[in-house]
Amino acid sequence: MSSLPRSTPEAQGLTATVLDDFVAALDASSQEIQTVMLVKNGHVVLEEEWSPYRLADPHLLFSVSKSFTSMAVGLAIEAGLLTLDDKVVSFFTADELPATIGEHLAAMEVRHLLTMTTGHSEDTVEALTRDRRMVRIFLGLEVEHAPGTAFVYNSGATYMLSAILQRLTGERLLDYLRPRLFEPLGVTEATWDVSREGITTGGWGLSISTESLAKFGQFLLQRGEWEGRQLVPAAWIDEATAGQVDNSHRDTADWRVGYGYQFWRARHNAYRGDGAFGQFCLVLPDHDTAVIITSAGSDMQATMDTIWAHLLPALEGRAPETPLAPRPEKLELLPPTGPAPTAGDGRTYTFEPTVTGLVAVRLDPDGTGTFTLSSGQGTQEIRCAPGDWQEQYDVLQEPKQRIVTSAHGGDGTFTATIRFLETPFVATFTCRPADQGMTVDAAVNVAFGPTEHTLTSL
Numbered sequence: 332m333s334s335l336p337r338s339t340p341e342a343q344g345l346t347a348t349v350l351d352d353f354v355a356a357l358d359a360s361s362q363e364i365q366t367v368m369l370v371k372n373g374h375v376v377l378e379e380e381w382s383p384y385r386l387a388d389p390h391l392l393f394s395v396s397k398s399f400t401s402m403a404v405g406l407a408i409e410a411g412l413l414t415l416d417d418k419v420v421s422f423f424t425a426d427e428l429p430a431t432i433g434e435h436l437a438a439m440e441v442r443h444l445l446t447m448t449t450g451h452s453e454d455t456v457e458a459l460t461r462d463r464r465m466v467r468i469f470l471g472l473e474v475e476h477a478p479g480t481a482f483v484y485n486s487g488a489t490y491m492l493s494a495i496l497q498r499l500t501g502e503r504l505l506d507y508l509r510p511r512l513f514e515p516l517g518v519t520e521a522t523w524d525v526s527r528e529g530i531t532t533g534g535w536g537l538s539i540s541t542e543s544l545a546k547f548g549q550f551l552l553q554r555g556e557w558e559g560r561q562l563v564p565a566a567w568i569d570e571a572t573a574g575q576v577d578n579s580h581r582d583t584a585d586w587r588v589g590y591g592y593q594f595w596r597a598r599h600n601a602y603r604g605d606g607a608f609g610q611f612c613l614v615l616p617d618h619d620t621a622v623i624i625t626s627a628g629s630d631m632q633a634t635m636d637t638i639w640a641h642l643l644p645a646l647e648g649r650a651p652e653t654p655l656a657p658r659p660e661k662l663e664l665l666p667p668t669g670p671a672p673t674a675g676d677g678r679t680y681t682f683e684p685t686v687t688g689l690v691a692v693r694l695d696p697d698g699t700g701t702f703t704l705s706s707g708q709g710t711q712e713i714r715c716a717p718g719d720w721q722e723q724y725d726v727l728q729e730p731k732q733r734i735v736t737s738a739h740g741g742d743g744t745f746t747a748t749i750r751f752l753e754t755p756f757v758a759t760f761t762c763r764p765a766d767q768g769m770t771v772d773a774a775v776n777v778a779f780g781p782t783e784h785t786l787t788s789l
Contacts, residue, residue, distance in 0.1 A: 334517070334542060335370060335373070335374065335375045335542065335545060335546060335549060336373065336374050336375070337374060337375050337376075338371075338372075338374035338375070338376055339376070340371075340376045340377070342374075343371040343372045343374055343376050344371070344372075344648075345371060345376060345645055345646075346645070348655065349642075349645040349651070349655075350369070350376065350377045350645075351655075351658040352641055352651060352655040352656055352658070353369075353377070353637075353638075353641045353642045353645075354367070354377070354379055354658055354662070355655075355656035355657060355658045355659065356637050356640070356641040356653075356656060357624075357634075357637060358381075358658075358659055358662060359656065360628070360633060360634065360637055361628070361630070361633065362609055362626055362627075362628025362629075362630060362631075362633050362634050362637075363381075363609075363626055363627040363628055363664065363755075363776070364381060364609075364624060364625075364626045364628075364634075365380070365381050365384040365390075365625045365626050365627065365664075365755070366379065366380045366381070366384055366385070366386050366390070366541040366623075366624070366625045367379050367541075367622075367623065367624050367625075368386065368541050368542060368544075368545045368622075368623040369620065369621075369622055369623075369642075370545050370548055370549050370552075370620065370621040370623075371618070371619065371620050372619050372620075373549060373552075373553075373619070375542075375545065378541075378542075379662055380541075380662065381662045381663060381664050382661075382662065382663040382664065383663075383664065383720050383722070383733075383735045383750065383752060384625070384664070384752055385733075385752070386540065386541045386542055387540055387541075387542070388540060388733060388752060388753055389520050389521075389522065389538040389539055389540055389732075389753050390538060390539070390540065390541060390544075390610070390625045390753055390754070391536075391537075391538050391606075391610075391753060391754040391755070392537050392538065392539065392544070392604075392606045392610045392625075393535050393536075393606030393607040393608065393610055394486065394534060394535055394604070394605060394606040394607060394610075395537065395544070395604040395605060395606040395610050395611075395612055396489075396523070396532070396533065396534060396535050396536055396537035396606070397486075397489045397533070397534050397535075397593040397594075397604065398547075398571075398593050398594055398604030398612065399508065399512070399537060399547070399604075400489050400492055400493055400496075400504060400533045400534065400593055401445065401571045401591075401592045401593035401594065402508065402512055402563050402567075402571075403492075403493075403496055403504055403507055403508050403511075403512075404441070404445065404492055404496065404592070405563050405564060405567030405568075405571065405592075406507075406508075406511055406512075406563060407496055407499060407500065408567070409563075409564050409567070412499045412500065413441060413495065413499060414441065415440065415441050415442040415445070416440055416441070416442065417440060417441050418437065418438075418439065418440060419436075419439045419440065419441065419443075419444065419470075419491065419495070420432060420436060420437060420439070420470070422494075422495045422498050422499070423466065423470060423498075426467075427466055427467045427470060428470055429470060429471045433473075433474060435450045435474035435475070435476065435477055435478060436470065436474045438450075438477065438478050439474065439478045440478065440479075441492070441495070442479075443478040443479055443488075444488040444489070444491055444492050444495075445488075445492065445571075445575075445592040445593060446479075446482070446575045446576045446590060446591070446592060447482050447483060447484055447485050447488055447576070447590060448478060448479045448480065448481060448482055448483075448576055449474065449478055449483070449485055449488050450474040450475060450476040450477055450478040450479075450480065450481075451472065451473075451474060451475065451476075451483055451485055451487075452475045452476065452483065453483060453485075454483065454484055454485050454486055454487065455468075455469055455472055455485055455486075455487030455488070456485070456486035456487045456490070456534070458472060458487070459487045459490060463526070463527035463528050464528060465487075465490060465494075465526055465527075465528055465530070466491070466494050466528065466530070469487050469490070469491055482576050482577065482578040482580075482590055486534035486535060487534070488534070489533045489534030489593060490526070490530070490532060490533045490534050491533075492533055493530055493531045493532065493533025493534075494530050494533075497530055497531070503523075503525065503529075503530070503531045504523065504531035504533055505521060505522070505523040505531055505537075509521075511562065512562055512563070515557055515558070515560060515562055516543065516546045516547065516550060516557060516562075517543075517546065518539055518540075518543040518546065518547075520538075520539060520540060520543065521537065521538065521539045521543070522537075522538045522730070523536050523537045523538070524536025524537075535606075538753060541623055541625055544612050544623045545621060545623045547612060548612050548613075548614055548621025548622075548623060549621055550562070551568060551572065551612075551614050551621070552614060552616060552619060552620075552621060554568045554569065555567065555568045570591070570592060571591050571592035571593065571594055572591050572592075572594045572596075572602045572614070573589075573591050573596075574588070574589025574590065574591060574596045575589070575590060575591045575592060576589065576590050576591075577589065578590050583631075583632045584598060584632060584635075585597045585598055585632060585635045586632070597613065597635070598639065599615065599617070599639065599643060600615070600616065600617050601613060601614060601615045601616075601617075602614055605631065607755075607777075607779070608626065608627050608628060608629070608631075608755040608777045609624065609625070609626030609627065609628040609631050609634055609755070610624070610625050610626070610755075611623065611624040611625075611631075611634065613635075613638065615643075615646065618646040618647075620646060622638060622642065625755075626755065627755035627756070627757065627776055627777050628777070629777055640652045640653055641653070664750075666718075666719065666720055666735075666737030666739075666748060667737065667739055667746070667748055667759075668739055669739035669740060669741045669746070670739065670740045670741050671698055671717055671739070671740055672694070672698050672700070672717060672738055672739060672740030672744070672745040672746070673694075673698075673740050673743050673744065673745060674694075674695075674696045674697070674698050675693070675694020675695050675696060675698075675700065675745065675764065676694070676696070676764070677693065677694075677695050677696060678693065678694075679691055679692070679693040680692050680693070680764075680768065680769040680788035680789075681788060681789050682771070682786045682787070682788055682789065683786075683789065684705055685784060685786065686780075686784065687758070687760075687773040687775075687784050687786065688704040688705055688706060689702060689703070689704060689705075689760060689771065689773060689786060690703050690704070690705045690710065691703035692760070692762055692769060692771065692788075694745050694762060694764065698716070698717060698738075699714060699715065699716040699738070700714070700715045700716075700738060700745050700747055700762070701713070701714050701715075702714075702715060702747055702749070702760060704727065705727075706727045708727045708728075708729070709727060710727075711725070711726055711727050713734070713736060713749060714736065715736040715737065715738040715747035715748070715749070716736070716737070716738055717737065717738050717739060717740075718737065719737065720735035720736065720737055720750070721735060721736050721737065722734070722735050723735070723736060725751060728753075732751065732752070732753040732754075733752040733753060734749055734750060734751050734752060735749075735750045735752060736748065736749050736750075743763065743764075744761050744762060744763055745761075745762040746759060746760065746761040746762070747759065747760045747762070755776070755777055756775055756776065756777065756778075757775065757776040758773070758774070758775050759773070759774045759775075760772075760773050761773075761774075768787065768788045769787075769788040770785065770786070770787055770788070771785070771786040771787075771788075772784075772785055772786075773785070773786055
């Protein structure tokens with residue numbers, strides 16, 4: 332099965348008018364929506380992309396990855412490789428374990444990694460990513476509380492699940508899931524980040540297309556069955572998506588309804604995998620519906636509220652909570668506009684490597700600019716010119732990824748905009764040549780840390 336079947340909304344108990352209203356509400360949202368797909372009764376009834384984004388392109392899912400890691404754990408349990416009760420320390424060697432194993436670390440079980448109840452007082456992922464020895468760092472951190480007593484969202488816990496699975500299966504997580512989940516679903520484009528110590532990151536880093544994520548949503552609705560095969564035990568799907576732990580101390584409405592095995596519970600008897608900046612696989616079993624969204628927003632609750640206000644009423648057979656809005660004729664994210672950039676002098680200005688990735692800028696007399704970005708994979712020149720988006724590729728990624736660029740000016744500046752289309756990220760570089768040098772105000776639309784930096788040429 333290469334793709335999900337398509338259907339008219341009316342054949343599945345909805346109307347095109349209601350779905351147009353939902354799309355209009357998403358488009359009007361302050362949360363930049365990039366793609367959306369709605370699966371109802373096993374059929375795609377809505378699929379939209381905001382140009383230049385495409386439904387078919389892989390998209391970085393961030394913590395939606397965790398829900399796929401949960402599937403791998405369920406498969407490994409079914410295969411007799413581990414149990415929920417197994418102690419975490421039992422999977423690791425003496426040189427990875429601390430010299431003294433505290434009471435709480437000794438008591439930590441696989442189930443505590445799955446339910447984010449490891450006993451840590453905060454997410455361990457920042458500490459882990461400071462060094463390549465991530466397993467050893469996790470095991471050496473203080474476990475302040477008894478495991479199982481409190482929910483603390485912890486991406487490091489999911490990384491440890493991936494590490495355990497790799498020890499048990501002899502395969503990285505993606506390779507383990509390919510024949511067991513991805514290939515049966517027809518998901519061939521999946522990539523998954525690997526840590527510096529050679530372990531699939533597990534809690535983040537998976538990239539698949541919007542339709543592939545929609546297939547996963549339908550697979551969950553079918554309780555692990557796909558085309559007549561039970562890929563993952565139905566009992567595991569039921570357990571993983573049920574409320575296994577209380578998280579009602581959290582602030583936002585749809586993040587305080589309970590947590591399962593790497594799945595969030597949600598209002599209206601729904602559950603989901605979600606990822607930073609608005610990546611969603613929302614499953615509504617009562618309505619045989621899955622909602623898939625990729626986006627770039629800082630308020631994920633706002634997107635959930637849009638679903639509840641504009642889609643849920645239709646699924647429940649009632650009028651929407653707000654009046655119907657006109658749907659835009661075309662769904663697109665246009666390049667920023669402004670005066671033509673000031674012509675450059677053709678000189679190349681260089682910068683110290685920073686988190687922005689920018690290491691050199693050349694502004695040419697024809698009003699175009701060349702921006703050199705660096706990563707651990709090398710450097711790449713990206714050309715930016717005024718007008719419509721120009722498509723290029725980010726060859727510093729493997730496989731290479733689509734990007735689009737544009738530029739505009741104003742007050743003697745050259746502002747380049749680069750959209751990395753297989754992620755939520757949009758970078759802008761506002762260049763101000765002066766006094767034989769250049770200052771660049773670098774900004775990114777969303778980030779886990781600061782979004783703005785000022786660079787001065789060497």
